[in-house]
Structure formats: C-alpha cells, structure tokens
Amino acid sequence: MKIKEKTFEWELKEEHLNHVIKQYQNKCDTLNNILSSKYPFYCVAELYSDVQLSVFDEAANYLQNKSHPAYKSADEIKKELKSKSREYLVQYKEMSYKYQFLLNTFPELKQYIDDYEALKSLEFYNEYEEFKEYRDRVIDFLDKDEYSKLDEISRNQLALDRWEKKNKSNWTIGVQYEMYIDYLLRKEGVITDHFGRKGLNDLGRDIIGYYTNENGEEEIYIIQCKNWSANKEIHENVVCQLFGTAMEYEITQKDKRFTRVIPVLYTTTKLSDTAMKFAERLNVYVSIIPMGKYPMIKCNINSGNKIYHLPFDQQYYTTKISNEGEFYAWTVKEAEEKGFRRAHRYKGNKNN
Known part of the structure; x- marks a missing residue:
C-alpha cells in the first residue's frame, strides 16, 4: 500500500516537474522572440501576463504538493489569483473601450495601430497635428502592395473611389449634399458662395446664390440643404x-444691389403638411431633389500653384473654387491633365 502511495506521489511530482519544465521552455521561447523581434509589443504583454499568473500558480502548487499540504492556503492564493484576474480584465476592458473611442474619433490611426511597420513610422512625428499634416491619407484606403505598386494617378483615383463607397458621418453626408446642390446651381449659371459649416455662425445658410434673371434683375438665393433619410419629415x-x-440678410445687406432675396430649401425628403403651409405663406421655395453624382475634386490655384484636393485631404473643406482657372474635376486624371498636382506636404523628410 505504501509503495502504491509513494508511486502515486512521485507520479504527481513528476507531472508537476514536467509542467514546470514546459512553462520554463515557453518563457525561454517568448524571451527569444522579444530579443529577436523588431516590434515586441505582443510578446512583452504575453510574458508579463505569464509571469503574473505563474507566481500564483507556483505558490499554489507548492502548498498543495509539499510533504504536509496546506490546502487552505492554496485556496486563498487561488482566490487572490481570481481577484487579480478580475482586476486585469477590468483594466483590459477599459483600455479596449479607450482604443475603440480613439479609432472612432481618429479612424486614420487604425492602420498605424494594426500594422507594426506603420506604427514604427510614428516616431518621425513630434505631435499629432504634424502627423495629420504630413501623412498621405490615401494609405487609409489602399493596402501596402497597392500603394507601392500603383502610379500616383491610379492610387489616388482608387482611394477616391473607395472613399465614395465607405460609410460616412452625418456631417459628411450633409456637406456632400450641399456640394451636389452647389454643382446643380452652377450649371444653371448661379454664382455660389458655399457659406455653411460654420456652426451657429452660418445662421442656417448653407449656400448663398447670386443670379441675374432674364429681366436683368439681381436675385439673391439664401439656401438651406437637408439630406435626410426618406422616413424623416x-x-x-x-x-x-x-x-x-x-x-x-435682406435687412443687413440693403446697401447691396439686388431686386429680391429668395429663401430656398433643397431636401431629399418630404415636408410635413404644416411645414408646406408655412412655406407657401412665407414664400419659401421648396425643391425635393435626391442625392446625385457631382465632380468632387477641387482644383485650386494658390500663389500660381495648381493644386487639387481630394475629399479626405486636410484642406478640402476650407478650399474655395472661385478664381479664374479653378474648377471641379470628375477624375484625378482630368485634374492632372489640366496641370494640377495634389499637394504633397506629407513628403520631404517624413516617412509614410
């Protein structure tokens, strides 16, 4: 009987020893990975986790397998391990939520977090504003091979095509509709000033249009655009x-030459019955026009430099197209063929 007990005891100890040896080998492998890896973030995190857990594991095993086992003490250590595990889980979830919030706020960071090579390139930037100014946002829409193998015109056009298809914020959806209406107005000979996107300071005006009618009268259109879903009213x-x-506008700008000021509402959805009655009574012109295609590449001339801006470029929404020679292009090729080049502030001594 004693021989069997001793045999069983030695088998347990041998099993424990093999477990310890395996843990040691795993730690050696992890350490070698850290020493040989250029980007050891995951390995370091994994090693830290293993060390934290093994401290408790080995202490509990020792108390359970010593000549006079201390099962109560081992249970207490396991309880402490459970408590610590919960603490680490809370910390992990908190960091995970912060991570998601950061990426939702600045989606351009996703590639840099998920790609170790890209993450390493951030060391060339001193601050976030510099990062936004000098990086090429085309890389947000292309993979590495596409970016390196395609010529500049092709990769810029591919990035624009993919940007058009991606889900957009309500703010961007609103701006796109304003630009589409602006495009339609310019086709009809209306001179436009894209006035909106100034917060409370825009006074509810998205576009101001200037038009000379067939009688030679100067008309001012105060335009608001609403790109709402069909189920809204x-x-x-x-x-x-x-x-x-x-x-x-009519009161404060009375010194300017115009025959009349016309309020105009362009929308993608219908008005309520009451809203329609108000519009008729107040002489507000209403036009329901669905969203459509328009040339969205801004070709701008700045100090003699002919530069085009894509919708995801930093200066896109602040750039106005109003001077002679400036225009909106449908494709990158069209802009390039007319002598315009995309601003390449991200080049120079910065790495992509």
Whole structure:
C-alpha cells in the first residue's frame, strides 16, 4: 500500500516537474522572440501576463504538493489569483473601450495601430497635428502592395473611389449634399458662395446664390440643404429658420444691389403638411431633389500653384473654387491633365 502511495506521489511530482519544465521552455521561447523581434509589443504583454499568473500558480502548487499540504492556503492564493484576474480584465476592458473611442474619433490611426511597420513610422512625428499634416491619407484606403505598386494617378483615383463607397458621418453626408446642390446651381449659371459649416455662425445658410434673371434683375438665393433619410419629415421650424435668415440678410445687406432675396430649401425628403403651409405663406421655395453624382475634386490655384484636393485631404473643406482657372474635376486624371498636382506636404523628410 505504501509503495502504491509513494508511486502515486512521485507520479504527481513528476507531472508537476514536467509542467514546470514546459512553462520554463515557453518563457525561454517568448524571451527569444522579444530579443529577436523588431516590434515586441505582443510578446512583452504575453510574458508579463505569464509571469503574473505563474507566481500564483507556483505558490499554489507548492502548498498543495509539499510533504504536509496546506490546502487552505492554496485556496486563498487561488482566490487572490481570481481577484487579480478580475482586476486585469477590468483594466483590459477599459483600455479596449479607450482604443475603440480613439479609432472612432481618429479612424486614420487604425492602420498605424494594426500594422507594426506603420506604427514604427510614428516616431518621425513630434505631435499629432504634424502627423495629420504630413501623412498621405490615401494609405487609409489602399493596402501596402497597392500603394507601392500603383502610379500616383491610379492610387489616388482608387482611394477616391473607395472613399465614395465607405460609410460616412452625418456631417459628411450633409456637406456632400450641399456640394451636389452647389454643382446643380452652377450649371444653371448661379454664382455660389458655399457659406455653411460654420456652426451657429452660418445662421442656417448653407449656400448663398447670386443670379441675374432674364429681366436683368439681381436675385439673391439664401439656401438651406437637408439630406435626410426618406422616413424623416421636414417640420415647420426649418422653414421658419430659413425665412428668418433670408429676412436678416435682406435687412443687413440693403446697401447691396439686388431686386429680391429668395429663401430656398433643397431636401431629399418630404415636408410635413404644416411645414408646406408655412412655406407657401412665407414664400419659401421648396425643391425635393435626391442625392446625385457631382465632380468632387477641387482644383485650386494658390500663389500660381495648381493644386487639387481630394475629399479626405486636410484642406478640402476650407478650399474655395472661385478664381479664374479653378474648377471641379470628375477624375484625378482630368485634374492632372489640366496641370494640377495634389499637394504633397506629407513628403520631404517624413516617412509614410
């Protein structure tokens, strides 16, 4: 009987010893990976986790397998291990939430976090503003092979095509509709000033249009654009705001030459019955126009330099197209063929 007990005891100890040896080999492998890896972030995190857990594991095993086992103490250590594990899990979830928030706020960071080579390139930037200014956002829409193998025109066009298909924020959707309406107005000979996107300072005006009618009269259009889903309805408050901002313009700009000021609402959805009655009574012109295609590449001339801006470029929304020789291009090739080049501020001594 004693021989069997001793045999069983030695088998347990041998099993424990093999477990310890395996753990040791795993740690050696991890350490070698850290020493040989250019980007050891995951390996270091894994090693730290293993060390933390093994401290408790080995202590519990020792208490259970010594000549006079201390099962109660081993249980206490396991409880402490459980408590520590919960603490690490909370820390992990907190960091995970922060990570997701950061990527939702600055989606361009995703490639740099997921790609070790790209992450390493961040050491060339001193601050976040510099990072935004000098990096080429085309890489957000292309993989490494596409970016390195395609010529500049092809990769810029491919990035633009993919940007058009991606999901966009409500802000971007609104701006795109304003630009589409602006495009339609310019086709009809209306001179436009894209006034919106100034927060409360835009007074509810997205576009101001200037037009000379067939009688030679100068008309001013105060325009608001609403790109809403089909299941939403425009209510009378929108109509009232538009009427009010048109009247404010007429009063404050009375020294300018114009025959009349016309409030105009362009929308993708219908108005409520009450809103329609308000529009008729207040002489607010309403036009329901679905979103359509428009040339979105801004070809701008700045100090003699002919530069084009893609919608995801930093200066895109602040760039105005109004001077002679400036225009909106449908394709990157069209812009390039007319002598415009994309601003390459991200080149120089910065790495992509």
